[in-house]
Amino acid sequence: MARLLVLNPNTSSAMTRAIAIAAEQAAAGRAEVSAVQPPLGPESIEGQFDEVVSAYHSLDAVLRIREECDAVIVACYSVHPVIGALREALRQPVIGIMEASILCALPLGARFSVVTTSARWQPLLADGVRALGFWDRCASIRSSGLAVLDLERLPAEEVRSRLVAEARLAVERDGSEVICLGCAGMAGLEEAISSLLGVPVVEGVAAGVGLAISLVAAGLGTAKEGLYRPVDRRPGAGLPEGIARIYEGAEPRRGR
Amino acid sequence: MARLLVLNPNTSSAMTRAIAIAAEQAAAGRAEVSAVQPPLGPESIEGQFDEVVSAYHSLDAVLRIREECDAVIVACYSVHPVIGALREALRQPVIGIMEASILCALPLGARFSVVTTSARWQPLLADGVRALGFWDRCASIRSSGLAVLDLERLPAEEVRSRLVAEARLAVERDGSEVICLGCAGMAGLEEAISSLLGVPVVEGVAAGVGLAISLVAAGLGTAKEGLYRPVDRRPGAGLPEGIARIYEGAEPRRGR
């Protein structure tokens, strides 16, 4: 049975727990799930500054336990820089939940929209969708105006109704046919939103779990020619243990 | 347990059997698989003429048994017109193996290539990759020069070595990092090719099965707003039974 490691790159333990639960429900017994968060860094990720700080500590945290999993799921809804860094360091598949949710949305409708949290994510996710190469299928990226931590702090009903309102605009004004929930903290809301709106709603943690199980079952891992070839060996003195070990060349585990 | 229906849109029973076996191996007990082929039409699909003829009979064949499955996998490596037609008629997910294989390849490397059969598929799949919106991530589409039916007729070793030769050009000249096998008839060759080349090789039937299981597990179905909204009710007199029933408005089964 595939062993999935879910990384929450922020330091909110409550969010890590919620993500772990969502991942286990999605796995539904088809995979073993464990979760990890960095020991230090921002308690929510609200932009590129937070990405850089969280990437460093997250990278180290995952690398310390990299032998214990068959795939890594990065549970931040973005093209988080830790994803590329982990792909260089590992042979297992490394999946971002943004990418996974869009990959699930594409066969379901002509155009998808992402409904996310605060305003800065709008341009940042738009650039992310372009970077992943999905721009032509994207109807819109819409901010709900909620902060990441609002998702836990506000009454569930208020969160839901603000997300539904924004998703409805995506459908009615932007011609979107499928909604992707643009934050790991929205896990668990997909059914309610889908039944209110009448369109498929894809949640990223579940999508990431499904894709990871699929790839592991097919014996597929990260390509080691080209962009993700192994990290060059160099001195690692002074760096945290997980990172240092990669520089000093402990050979990563072989996937297929 | 999800019930998957795999459609082979050509009339080669040998290929239908081979595809069914590949699908069952990929499902590995996680789903029930059945396979269907049209009663009439070309015995291999080598272009748009064949697509039109096979789409008609395939559409009818699937619609006659549409209640008996939770997802449909169209096992022709193309943007086959039956995919869009089935999505209008059904609420279940309908997945093409071309789309599925690319969706699996994307998280594994920066660029993918498709290695396909005869020369006409080169421009046709290039247009298909554009239509799906994945062009920016595509390093190349390469024809091996093999006909679809050669995959069964020629010695396995010759088939393998011609595909490896073409895939190697994709990696070395085109900068591809992941190879997608561009014909349902290539199922079963992925491991051999991957170990010879040292890059991940994605096979479409397996990719389709994995994605279908994922979508069914997440309760996701085809969007019914926009491009795939239900077929308008109209007279169906004279048309084959499966098609006629859709025109005459028997309501499709509800997904989520």
Place this chain on the structure above:
Amino acid sequence: MARLLVLNPNTSSAMTRAIAIAAEQAAAGRAEVSAVQPPLGPESIEGQFDEVVSAYHSLDAVLRIREECDAVIVACYSVHPVIGALREALRQPVIGIMEASILCALPLGARFSVVTTSARWQPLLADGVRALGFWDRCASIRSSGLAVLDLERLPAEEVRSRLVAEARLAVERDGSEVICLGCAGMAGLEEAISSLLGVPVVEGVAAGVGLAISLVAAGLGTAKEGLYRPVDRRPGAGLPEGIARIYEGAEPRRGR
């Protein structure tokens, strides 16, 4: 004098007659026009399901009389799958009216819009414009909300005023400079709409006739290298006569 065959791929005889009249007026004595419709299939084409069903019967209908024309015009405003199938089977030019109308619009203004019928056509024609490669010049695709058959059923004035209202939005909100009428059933309305709006209005059947005459005069036919090379010879048993003859390899007529 060029002999043009206009295919109406739906089974509405009234629409076939109207299209034939529009084509003859456009030809204005410069070409001989005949029209054909399939014996079976939907009486209007409202999406991909209808395209698949109509393509099969239309393909056969045209192929039975393929020696009797110098060019084929497919009078459905879409990238209808029968167009590619016919191009494989024939050496004569095969022209879709969507493509023809856009080709006429491009030299007249910076951006064009398509004003079409019901809502599903919006994403479908948007994909079609992308597939044809004209996306950068397209200001918008707008649905009038009319069904194809409404064009005949409703009072002429109502049809006209709804099309003008939608076209005006294309000009004023989307920055369109030229309007393409997005349904063969709109033939005959172009002058009225143009004089009300003050912008050029291109009608597809007329555009198709003009382009067909041009290509025939220049001795140009469908390329037989690459995407449209001749259909591979295979058994045709059980298939309708026009289709079977192509599979069994009766050589298509040679153009230039």
Place this chain on the structure above:
Amino acid sequence: MARLLVLNPNTSSAMTRAIAIAAEQAAAGRAEVSAVQPPLGPESIEGQFDEVVSAYHSLDAVLRIREECDAVIVACYSVHPVIGALREALRQPVIGIMEASILCALPLGARFSVVTTSARWQPLLADGVRALGFWDRCASIRSSGLAVLDLERLPAEEVRSRLVAEARLAVERDGSEVICLGCAGMAGLEEAISSLLGVPVVEGVAAGVGLAISLVAAGLGTAKEGLYRPVDRRPGAGLPEGIARIYEGAEPRRGR
């Protein structure tokens, strides 16, 4: 009968005569053709410097006789700046032969190539194809290395064989299915090249004549909203007569 004015923007009278003959053959009695060239400027157009110099004198030359034609064909294979300037000044259609030849090529095959003269045209026509919005359908732009005036000076056979050699590379290496001849001075060579290569070869002057006849027959003219709205009235003192008259506001003839 439509009156077509063909502008040769260079000052080679031999080329003007050759273009006029090609245009008349293409019209084949379906239109009246007259030709014009500027009194001053370069005797061939080999880049943007020549375009600017020739545009000024050509603009004036056409405007002096603008009442005497129903459409203007600009017989320089480029996005020559006089095209846009004339479209602002006139209501008749104004057609460039580059645009016309590509519009004819698109329905005939999946990808086209342009085979042109000297090396500078390669980047210039590539930019032109992008500006027109046809980049996705373009397989390549290839320079034959011939200068424009070589087309007249060299033995016909040498010209032909160099163009065929280059066109063959377009087909075999670049996957082109249709060839566009990239210089007005190549008119008359299309049949020979096509029969040697076995692919359709489109000649721009003929394509421009066909398109112009089509647009005039359909009553279509340049859009006067947006990019090509009429020139603002301003003082014209000191400018040549044709240009001055436009600035001083003599109203252009009304098309549809």
Place this chain on the structure above:
Amino acid sequence: MARLLVLNPNTSSAMTRAIAIAAEQAAAGRAEVSAVQPPLGPESIEGQFDEVVSAYHSLDAVLRIREECDAVIVACYSVHPVIGALREALRQPVIGIMEASILCALPLGARFSVVTTSARWQPLLADGVRALGFWDRCASIRSSGLAVLDLERLPAEEVRSRLVAEARLAVERDGSEVICLGCAGMAGLEEAISSLLGVPVVEGVAAGVGLAISLVAAGLGTAKEGLYRPVDRRPGAGLPEGIARIYEGAEPRRGR
């Protein structure tokens, strides 16, 4: 110290003076600035017709004094045809202010907008942004409805408030983060608009001066391979002196 030549391609002496002052302020003693305007042509440039007329006389005016400068700045906010023509004729850098302003805007924010004068510039600048290759970073092109000469004629406050209103829409509706002022006649307004709006506002003349100083300091000049290789030698009889000298082959000054 770099000697910069600023070309105002229209014949408004007031605008030439204003542009010269703006350029000198931007140079702030780091470069010597001189300005030139053509002796004949439109007094403002409002489209492609004006571009063609002004390009001819501007080209000649600059070429007469081409030895006296280290870089040329073309102070018309467009992809004015004189830019490419000058690049063929010169080895010094030739910079358009539209290009320069966008190059400055790109490192400051995710998306930029251009706020320009009259309505025709909207499609024309949109095409220009595409031609320069910056389309993916462009949030919008917005017309203020002001004519070029209104910038001098109307009260400063009215001009400012109309530009601010339009720029605010660019920020609030289109998601623009940086504003480019889309007319040389707007020089001097950037600070007022920026402080009212709270976003960076880039003025093209200043941007052009900064870029020119940079390129000259780095010893960089126009590439003479490819698009901008020197003009072919040909007879120049009858043409104005500056242009004729280029045709007759006086060798352009060598940059690096």
Place this chain on the structure above:
Amino acid sequence: MARLLVLNPNTSSAMTRAIAIAAEQAAAGRAEVSAVQPPLGPESIEGQFDEVVSAYHSLDAVLRIREECDAVIVACYSVHPVIGALREALRQPVIGIMEASILCALPLGARFSVVTTSARWQPLLADGVRALGFWDRCASIRSSGLAVLDLERLPAEEVRSRLVAEARLAVERDGSEVICLGCAGMAGLEEAISSLLGVPVVEGVAAGVGLAISLVAAGLGTAKEGLYRPVDRRPGAGLPEGIARIYEGAEPRRGR
């Protein structure tokens, strides 16, 4: 006089010194230059893993001295994640040398190429060029096969001749007209390579210095609406001082 801070994000002091010298030469007295490197991290940056590790320590190093400069130049030839992070934290302009070198190359020729070091940079810089929005103007990204540290270790002549060889392929095979040197460690080689090749060669550190001086002179800073709005205030306990101060909300210095 503008105070420029040049960040070398790797820990090679030799490279920091070389970059500082290059920056001072480029400034040529027009600006004050200081240089900084992180205390910890990889001694060269060879991919995304190195980017993540270096970004963290570089971010902190710059933020500790953020009051002491008017602009920051990030001297790693990539879309290094520290660039976006710094733009959120600062109001001064923050410039990457990749972006700066391309911005300088664009006005000089139709297409540019980047000649870089080791093979992984090929796909990484290709993605970077796309992310910056310059893909349509990029002829190629070519790896010389040299490691970053080879630039210092190998004899100067060998380095030069390998870069020239690769740049020549860019010009002759890919149609490039301008070469960008794709590594900060190549500063100082531009003149030699340019004179050997005969095309303009842009060096990133010099380009960054020129652009920074320009932006500071024009009073322009990072946009604080949208993508780069200030970092949200949150607890910074345990984080390095420069980073922690940003989280704890010490207000960044105001630019214009």
